[in-house]
Amino acid sequence: MLESLPEIRRMLAHDVQAAFDGDPASIGPDEIIFCYPGLEAITVHRIAHQLYQQQVPLIPRIMSEWSHGQTGIDIHPGARIGPSFFIDHGTGVVIGETTEIEANVKVYQGVTLGALSFPKDGEGNLVRGTKRHPTIEEGVVIYANATVLGGDTIVGHHSVIGASVSLTKSIPPNTVVTIDKPSLRFREAS
Amino acid sequence: MATDFRKKEALSDLTDRIVDSYEEIGTINHLGHCPLPNAQEVISIVNDIKEVLYPGYRRRQNLHLGNVAYYVGDLIDSLHDRLTTQIARSLRWAADVRGEDTCSREKIIDFEAARTGERHPDARVAPGNPADARA
Numbered sequence: 001m002l003e004s005l006p007e008i009r010r011m012l013a014h015d016v017q018a019a020f021d022g023d024p025a026s027i028g029p030d031e032i033i034f035c036y037p038g039l040e041a042i043t044v045h046r047i048a049h050q051l052y053q054q055q056v057p058l059i060p061r062i063m064s065e066w067s068h069g070q071t072g073i074d075i076h077p078g079a080r081i082g083p084s085f086f087i088d089h090g091t092g093v094v095i096g097e098t099t100e101i102e103a104n105v106k107v108y109q110g111v112t113l114g115a116l117s118f119p120k121d122g123e124g125n126l127v128r129g130t131k132r133h134p135t136i137e138e139g140v141v142i143y144a145n146a147t148v149l150g151g152d153t154i155v156g157h158h159s160v161i162g163a164s165v166s167l168t169k170s171i172p173p174n175t176v177v178t179i180d181k182p183s184l185r186f187r188e189a190s
Numbered sequence: 191m192a193t194d195f196r197k198k199e200a201l202s203d204l205t206d207r208i209v210d211s212y213e214e215i216g217t218i219n220h221l222g223h224c225p226l227p228n229a230q231e232v233i234s235i236v237n238d239i240k241e242v243l244y245p246g247y248r249r250r251q252n253l254h255l256g257n258v259a260y261y262v263g264d265l266i267d268s269l270h271d272r273l274t275t276q277i278a279r280s281l282r283w284a285a286d287v288r289g290e291d292t293c294s295r296e297k298i299i300d301f302e303a304a305r306t307g308e309r310h311p312d313a314r315v316a317p318g319n320p321a322d323a324r325a
Contacts, residue, residue: 002269009243033247047239056277057284062232 001050008046011083015042018084022106038087041073048077079113081105082138089144096133098151103138108163110145116168137173224286224293227279235273238265 019032019039026032032039044067048060060077068074073090075081078097085101087093089109095101099113107113115132131151139158142148146165148155155161156173165177212219220226237248242265246253250261285292 001273002266005239005242012243030247033244043240043243044236047236051277056280058227058280059232059276062227062229063236066229066233066236 001047001054001056004050008050011046012039012043014083015039015085018086018104018106019088022086023088037071037073037090041067041071041075041087041090041093042081042085045075045077045079045081049079049081052077079133092145098131099133100135102136102140102157105136105138105140105142107142108144108146111142112147112149114147114149116150222293224282225279226283227276231272232276235269235276238269241265242269 016029016032016039019036020026020029026036044063048063048067051063052060064075064077071090073087073093075093075095076097076099079095079099079101081095081099081101082103082105084104086106087108088106092110093107094112094114096114101113113134113136118132119127119130121127133151134148134153134155136142136148136155137157137159140155140161141159142155142161143163143165145163146161146167148161148167150168152170153168154170155167156171156175158173159171159175159177161167162176162178165179167177171177212221241248241250242262245258245262253261282292
């Protein structure tokens with residue numbers, strides 16, 4: 001695992017740059033390394049994922065759930081996440097075990113990359129080891145509280161998923177998905 | 191706050207009932223001579239790895255190119271030992287879950303051999319690539 005630290009550093013340098021490029025409030029890499037929970041979460045994830053790939057039991061989950069408690073960001077160590085990944089704000093983000101995320105993806109707080117209902121075998125036990133979580137192609141942005149579910153769901157590259165969208169089917173590249181704005185009522189406060 | 195001696199005298203009975211429950215409900219305690227991975231140690235390992243990944247940002251300050259190799263070298267050496275121990279424990283846990291008798295004296299030696307890179311001829315470690323999973 002320690003052999004992979006130089007490569008993890010290279011990946012994290014891209015993640016820091018992605019945070020700077022993706023957040024106009026950031027004043028520079030130092031602030032991101034000190035302060036950003038998204039970088040903290042992806043740092044621990046890249047360590048835990050390395051151990052997960054080496055089929056080390058328990059320890060990757062101990063790491064990821066500790067990070068979950070620290071940051072409010074829940075990334076299963078099995079998730080495959082490409083370079084230049086940025087989680088802005090972060091609280092409430094959930095990324096499931098079989099999620100695949102390509103390069104240059106940005107997600108906001110409350111985003112869930114999750115599974116649909118779990119299939120069971122003939123004896124009623126959960127079927128494990130299948131792809132249950134979505135694939136997010138390169139350059140996708142997913143705004144706050146959006147939910148993308150299902151192992152067959154592919155979000156095409158450079159698409160944008162609007163806030164609070166719930167998506168359970170694939171969309172082609174360069175697609176913008178939004179929900180109709182709810183009507184608002186205004187009245188004078190009593 | 192003053193101790194209520196009447197209640198303290200009942201604590202031994204409470205302790206007995208709790209310990210009895212370890213036999214009655216064996217699914218949420220791990221008692222034996224083969225320890226599980228240590229969560230606090232794993233967290234300490236993560237924090238040390240972050241110190242290696244982001245030198246100068248976390249704990250140790252006043253690092254420069256003239257001293258950073260000493261500092262990181264010491265961390266890496268420590269990480270290697272501690273991570274290997276935790277990985278060996280987790281592999282043994284996985285073998286136990288599969289019903290293998292890994293906690294007998296002979297098997298403990300086998301796991302220690304795997305941990306230190308000395309392959310015991312009868313070493314029974316997790317199928318797949320436990321040796322590859324060394325730190």
